[in-house]
Amino acid sequence: MxxxxxxxxxxxxxxxxxxxxxxxxxxxxxxxxxxxxxxxxxxxxxxxxxxxxxxxxxxxxxxxPGLISTHVHTAQTLLRGAADDLELVSWLCERIWVLQGNFTPEDGYAAARISIAEMLKTGTTCFLESMFADRYGFDGLCKAVEESGIRGCLGKIVMDSGKYAGDPKWAMHPGLIENRETSLLGALKMHERWDGAANGRIKVWFGARTPGGVSDDLYREMTALSHEKNIPITMHCAEVAADRAYFASLNHTPMSYCSSVDLLGPSTVLVHMVHLDDSDIAALARTNTHVAHCPTSNAKLASGIARVPDLLNAGVNVGLGTDGAPCNNTNDLFQEMKLAGIIHKAQSMDPTLVPAETVLEMATINGARALGLHDTIGxxxxxxxxxxxxxxxxxxxxxxxxxxxxxxxxxxxxxxxxxxxxxxxxxxxxxxxLSMDEEAVWREAQRRGHEVVERAGLGAKVKSRWPMK
The missing domain is CATH 2.30.40.10 (Urease, subunit C, domain 1)
Known part of the structure; x- marks a missing residue:
C-alpha cells in the first residue's frame, strides 16, 4: 500500500x-x-x-509514528472510575488491591482486551504492561495482544512480600500475594512460552514490585537473570513521599538503593520517579536507565510532579505512560502528551520548558528507546x-x-x-x-467489571457520591 x-x-x-x-x-x-x-x-x-x-x-x-506507552496496567481498565479522588495508599489498599485480588483469569483477559482496544483506537501501537499478576492469567494477556495486532512488552509481576514500602499497615489483598516460585519463576516460564511470539510483537519482561514488596535477595536474583537471559525490567519507584521515606530508613536514596541491588541500566524502565534528588538524576544518566513519566496519574493521586526538565537536561531518556485507568480514567496517550507539555510550565512558571517537540519525542522515539526497540519502531x-x-x-x-x-x-x-x-x-x-469486535469487548468488560466489584464487596463504595434516582 x-x-x-x-x-x-x-x-x-x-x-x-x-x-x-x-x-x-x-x-x-x-x-x-x-x-x-x-x-x-x-x-x-x-x-x-x-x-x-x-x-x-x-x-x-x-x-x-505509532505512540508508545511506557507504563500501562491493562488489568486496571476493568476498574475505571472505581477509585476516584483518593491518594495512592488508600487508593491501593482500600480499593484497587481489594478489587484486583478478586480477579479471575477471564476477568484479566477481558481487561486486557478493552485496554488494547482503547489504545489502538487512540493511536498507541506499542505498550509496556507494568505488573501483570499471576491470577489475571498471563496467557490471556498474550492471547489478547496476539489477536488484536498491537505490539506489547509484557511485565509479569515479581514479588515476595505483600507490603507497601515495608509498612505492615499497607498490606496487599491476600489474593494478590505471590512468592518467588509463582512470580519470578512464573515470569521465566512465560518468557520461554511467549517471548517473540506474534511475529515478534510480544516481548516478556520482569515487572518487579516497588521496593518494600521485593526482598533484596529476590531483586538480585532477578537482575542476574535479566543480564543472563536478556529480559528487561520495569518497576515503580519513588512515586510517593512514603517511598522516599522507606529508602531513607535503609540509609539510601531511591537510586542508591536501586544500584545496591543492580537494578540500574539500559534494560530497566523505572516508573513515576517523582521524589528524586540531584544524585539520583545523575545516577540515572550515568547508567542509561530509562524513566516512564505519568503526569496524569501523579497529579490525580496527588503524588507530586516528576522533575522531568531536570531529567531531560541531564540526558536521561524519558518516555510517557498513561498508568492505569483507575488513576487516569483513560488510556489515551494524546491526552497524556498535552498534560506532559503543560504541567511543568505551570510548576516552573517557564513556558519554554518541555516544548511540544520534546513531548512528541517522549511518546514515540524515546519510548522505543526505553523498550529497546528504537532500531525497529519509534x-x-x-x-x-x-x-x-x-x-x-x-x-x-x-x-x-x-x-x-x-x-x-x-x-x-x-x-x-x-x-x-x-x-x-x-x-x-x-x-x-478492525482487529477486534469493539462492542463485544466493552460489553464483556462492563459485565465483568461490575461482577468484580460485587465479588469484592465494594459495590456501595464505588457508586456515585451524588444520589442516582
Missing part, C-alpha cells in the same frame, strides 16, 4: 516533516518514504500495470516496522494548523485518530477498530 498526500512527522534523526508526503508499506516494513509526487511516479504512474502499488489518499491527515524511516497513525485534522477542533507538531500535542485527542497501522496491518480505519 502507498499512503499519499499526508503531512508526515518522521521523528527521524533530522526530525524531518514531509509536507504532501507518502509512505510505501511492503509487508510489515516501511519500504520508501518521501514526497507524494515522487513516490506516485515511482510506484504507480511510472510502472507497468502489473507492478503498480495500491494507493490510499490521506489528504488532511498528519501521520506520526520513527518513520525506511527499513523500520510500519507502525504509524494518521490524525484527521479536517475538523473544527483542529483547524487552522500552523505547526503540525503543536496540533498533534496540544489540540488532538485519541478521538481524532483516523488510521492505525501496526506491523503493516491496518487495525483501525476511519476511526473504526
Amino acid at each position: 502507498l499512503y499519499t498526500h499526508a503531512t508526515i512527522l518522521t521523528l527521524n534523526p533530522s526530525r524531518d516533516i514531509i509536507v504532501d508526503g507518502a509512505i510505501l508499506v511492503q509487508r510489515d516494513t516501511i519500504a520508501d518514504i518521501g514526497k507524494s509526487d515522487v513516490l506516485i511516479q515511482r510506484y504507480i504512474t511510472g510502472v507497468d500495470e502489473g507492478t503498480k502499488e495500491e494507493e490510499r489518499n490521506l489528504e488532511g491527515r498528519i501521520i506520526i 520513527s518513520l524511516e525506511v527499513g523500520k516496522k510500519a507502525d504509524f497513525v494518521a490524525v484527521d485534522v479536517r475538523k473544527v477542533g483542529m483547524q487552522p494548523v500552523y505547526s503540525p507538531v503543536s496540533a498533534v500535542v496540544y489540540s488532538a485527542t485519541g478521538r481524532d485518530v483516523d488510521l492505525v497501522v501496526v506491523d503493516g496491518r491496518v487495525v483501525v480505519e476511519g476511526g473504526v477498530l
